[in-house]
Amino acid sequence: MLAMNYRGTRRVRVSQKPMPEILHPQDVIVRVTRSCICGSDLHLYNGNVPDTRVGTTFGHEFTGIVEEVGGDVTKLKVGDHILVPFNIACGTCVFCQQELFGNCHESNPQATAVGGIFGYSHTAGGYDGGQAEYVRVPYANVGPTIIPEGMDVDDAVMLTDVTPTGYQAAEMAGIQKGDTVMVFGAGPVGIMAARCAWLFGAHRVIIIDHVEYRLEFARQYAKCEAYNFRSLGDVVLFAKKTTDALGADVCIDAVGAEAAGNALQTITGRKTLLQAGSATALHWAINSVKKGGIISVVGVYGPTDNLVPIGNVVNKGLTIRANQASVKRLLPRLIEHVQNGVLDPKGLITHRIPLEDVADGYRIFSDKLDNCVKPVLIPPSARM
Amino acid sequence: MEKRPFENNRGSERPDIKGWGIDADPKNDPTYPYKHRNNGEHKGYTWERPPLQPVTVEVLHSNERPNITAVFGTTSPPTGLSGAIRRFAFKYSENSYGHWLPLLLADRVNAVEGVLDDIRHGHFPNIFAEKGYKGKWKHDPAGTAARIGMIVGVAALAFWWFTRDDDDD
Ligand SMILES: NC(=O)c1ccc[n+]([C@@H]2O[C@H](COP(=O)([O-])OP(=O)(O)OC[C@H]3O[C@@H](n4cnc5c(N)ncnc54)[C@H](O)[C@@H]3O)[C@@H](O)[C@H]2O)c1
Ligand SMILES: [Zn+2]
Ligand SMILES: [Zn+2]
Numbered sequence: 001m002l003a004m005n006y007r008g009t010r011r012v013r014v015s016q017k018p019m020p021e022i023l024h025p026q027d028v029i030v031r032v033t034r035s036c037i038c039g040s041d042l043h044l045y046n047g048n049v050p051d052t053r054v055g056t057t058f059g060h061e062f063t064g065i066v067e068e069v070g071g072d073v074t075k076l077k078v079g080d081h082i083l084v085p086f087n088i089a090c091g092t093c094v095f096c097q098q099e100l101f102g103n104c105h106e107s108n109p110q111a112t113a114v115g116g117i118f119g120y121s122h123t124a125g126g127y128d129g130g131q132a133e134y135v136r137v138p139y140a141n142v143g144p145t146i147i148p149e150g151m152d153v154d155d156a157v158m159l160t161d162v163t164p165t166g167y168q169a170a171e172m173a174g175i176q177k178g179d180t181v182m183v184f185g186a187g188p189v190g191i192m193a194a195r196c197a198w199l200f201g202a203h204r205v206i207i208i209d210h211v212e213y214r215l216e217f218a219r220q221y222a223k224c225e226a227y228n229f230r231s232l233g234d235v236v237l238f239a240k241k242t243t244d245a246l247g248a249d250v251c252i253d254a255v256g257a258e259a260a261g262n263a264l265q266t267i268t269g270r271k272t273l274l275q276a277g278s279a280t281a282l283h284w285a286i287n288s289v290k291k292g293g294i295i296s297v298v299g300v301y302g303p304t305d306n307l308v309p310i311g312n313v314v315n316k317g318l319t320i321r322a323n324q325a326s327v328k329r330l331l332p333r334l335i336e337h338v339q340n341g342v343l344d345p346k347g348l349i350t351h352r353i354p355l356e357d358v359a360d361g362y363r364i365f366s367d368k369l370d371n372c373v374k375p376v377l378i379p380p381s382a383r384m
Numbered sequence: 385m386e387k388r389p390f391e392n393n394r395g396s397e398r399p400d401i402k403g404w405g406i407d408a409d410p411k412n413d414p415t416y417p418y419k420h421r422n423n424g425e426h427k428g429y430t431w432e433r434p435p436l437q438p439v440t441v442e443v444l445h446s447n448e449r450p451n452i453t454a455v456f457g458t459t460s461p462p463t464g465l466s467g468a469i470r471r472f473a474f475k476y477s478e479n480s481y482g483h484w485l486p487l488l489l490a491d492r493v494n495a496v497e498g499v500l501d502d503i504r505h506g507h508f509p510n511i512f513a514e515k516g517y518k519g520k521w522k523h524d525p526a527g528t529a530a531r532i533g534m535i536v537g538v539a540a541l542a543f544w545w546f547t548r549d550d551d552d553d
Contacts, residue, residue: 008495011514024437024455050487051470053460054498072435090434090454094424097431100417106434106454109445113478116453123487126443127457138455139434174415177408198401201408223401273488304484323417333407342403360519369523 002379003057003132004358009047010366012359017057020128020136025072028140030064030082033382034157035130035355037365037375039187040300043257044121045362048270048277048302051110051122058119059377060086061160062130063153075141082144083156084137085164085327088116088125091142101143102324113303115324123303131358133379143328148335155338157376158345163334165298165325166192169252170200172321173296177201179249182239182288184281186214186226188348188374189298190254194222195343197252206248208235208284210260213371221347229261239288247290255281256299265307276302283308289318297322351375354383442467444474466494 003017020029038061044052066080076082089096090106095115107116108125116138119129128135137144147156166189175181181197183190186209197205205224209215215226232238239248257277260266261284269278277300285295286309295318313320337343350373353361358377365375398404424431434454441461445452462470469490476482502509512518512532521528 007498007509007514008492010516011495011509011511012516013509013514023440023458025435026455047488047491050484050491051473052491053462053466054494055460057459088455092434093431094422094427097424098417098420098422103417105429105449107456109443109449109452109456110474111478112446112448116455116457122444122457122460125453125457126459128459138437168416171407171412172415172417174413175408176410177405196407198398199403199405199407200412201405203398302484303478304481321415321417326416329416337403340403342406357519359514359516360522361516363516363519364523367520367524367527369520 001133002355003128004059004355006044006052006056006058007054010045010362012045012058012362014356014358017132020134022068022070023136024138025070026139026141027070028066028073028076028137028144029068030062030084030135030137031067031381032062032064032130032133032135032379033081034063034153035059035132035377035379036061036157036161037131037361037377038161039189039256039258040120041362042366043277043300043302045366046258046270048257048273049121049123050303053122053126056119056121057128057132059129059131059135060118060120061157061162062118062135063147063157063160064130064135067134069140073140076144076146081147081153083147083160084118084130085143085145085331086117086161087143087324087327088118088127088138089142089328090139096142099326099329100323101326101328107138111303117324131355131377133355133381145328145331148339151335151338152346154346154349154376158348158374159331159334159338160327161325162188162192162348162374163338163343163345164327164330165189166254167196167199167330167334168323168325169193169254169296169298170196172323173197173200173250173252174294174319174321175200175202175250178203180204180243181206181250181252182248182285183207183224183252183254184285185209185254185256185299186211186218187254190252191218191222191348191373192345193252193254193298194218194224198223199337199342206242208232211368214368214373217371217373235261235284236287243290247293248288249290250294250296251285251289253282253285253295253297253299257301259299268307275306276304277306279306279308282306286312286318289316291316293318295320298325348374349376353377355379444470446478447474448477464497466490466497469493
């Protein structure tokens with residue numbers, strides 16, 4: 001079968017790989033119909049996630065048709081068209097029992113600090129991902145969800161990560177009616193977080209980025225204010241000035257390790273890997289929020305250390321909430337929002353790329369070319 | 385900087401935004417990840433585990449846990465020099481640079497092993513294609529030309545440096 005194949009820093013290609021097999025009684029094998037490239041994949045692509053092995057297939061946002069089921073699979077049958085949450089979750093461990101499906105203790109042997117994730121290095125369990133024609137899906141009774149009748153597959157694939165992550169970013173921020181919400185990052189996740197902030201009753205939603213076309217996209221899609229940090233000068237000063245000198249009620253970090261905007265952070269975090277990615281957005285979030293405010297972090301960082309003004313967190317009495325999105329927990333509500341037309345996840349998709357052109361897809365998304373916001377890969381069999 | 389007057393009319397509805405406020409919940413506190421805390425972890429690692437996936441490839445496991453998880457991925461098991469470095473890294477906990485820095489080194493070594501492996505199998509990797517320069521060229525020809533020019537320039541300089549006649553001795 002055809003599959004994306006990681007060869008080293010910023011080098012990927014498609015090649016023939018053996019078909020995946022059932023390795024556990026709760027596995028299914030899925031024929032992929034859609035598979036996105038995500039901002040999280042850029043951390044792998046840029047070589048920033050330790051234990052990213054050559055030959056691995058990435059891809060944690062995918063839909064597909066069940067082709068084969070393991071002996072203990074009760075909730076799915078051959079032919080079902082499913083959307084697969086990016087987290088691999090057993091459903092029985094104490095963390096899954098608390099609906100922390102992104103923090104499962106039975107899906108990742110290599111690290112205790114993160115649950116299993118499809119196609120996300122050995123630090124997240126060593127699974128091949130969905131940027132392929134076929135993929136193995138473990139714990140098929142827990143995460144995968146049959147795509148509801150009438151739902152567009154492009155909406156479905158956006159429910160595997162981006163929509164729940166953006167929604168959870170707003171939820172964790174504990175937004176109350178009337179709040180001013182400041183979102184750092186106008187990528188797919190940040191734009192969705194800005195859109196969802198309104199659902200929680202935000203009064204003002206402000207998004208910050210430095211890529212003009214994305215700011216314009218965010219203005220239209222999320223109906224929020226959007227500012228370019230390069231022209232603002234000092235973002236934190238702007239945050240204070242625009243909130244009567246008090247600071248935003250909540251700040252959301254939807255950037256993570258690839259952040260630009262501060263030379264020292266970029267050199268230590270992205271060029272030399274002396275810290276676990278550049279923490280510029282988190283730094284700004286901490287300094288832009290009000291005293292007693294809440295920071296919600298969904299931006300992904302590496303497993304070592306980051307330079308952030310933790311003293312200000314103490315002195316301002318801040319609450320930091322962060323997690324990998326618990327996709328399965330949020331799906332019922334989000335499916336409802338999509339079906340009622342409240343949310344329009346597929347509206348974020350700007351590029352539909354044949355799986356065979358995966359290398360160009362990564363480059364276009366990574367370098368922010370051709371006004372790309374969200375690319376989705378389509379395998380040959382799903383194009384017929 | 386654009387000066388925007390502070391609006392003190394907090395709580396105003398936004399009828400122009402579909403779904404405004406429909407998930408507002410004054411009781412959304414504590415929110416996740418604490419919301420459904422049930423203290424199950426006080427009983428320790430005692431839950432009934434799912435059936436265990438047979439271990440058919442070498443799986444390294446964090447020394448912060450006693451076992452391999454009930455399921456795991458089987459892609460790219462450790463091999464060669466990079467594999468040896470990875471095995472060494474797993475002697476250290478996730479709390480240690482001894483774990484993460486060797487893993488990053490192993491990733492770089494692994495990339496070289498990948499090229500050698502390709503060549504051994506009679507396939508000379510098309511680095512330009514793998515880097516997606518075809519797509520970049522289409523949408524950013526000037527940037528791509530500059531980038532490729534720089535790479536060729538550096539390579540030419542290195543070639544000159546290593547092949548020049550050393551008149552000094
Ligand atoms: N927690 C989760 O469950 C989860 C799930 C999906 C993605 N993520 C993470 O969310 C982040 C965003 O994902 P994405 O797909 O939108 O990625 P993306 O790379 O498309 O978007 C990031 C955006 O941040 C902008 N940016 C860079 N530096 C900035 C700064 N200092 N301030 C403001 N904006 C800045 C970039 O220009 C870019 O538009 C990534 O770190 C990704 O790994 C987390
Ligand atoms: Zn993702
Ligand atoms: Zn679990």
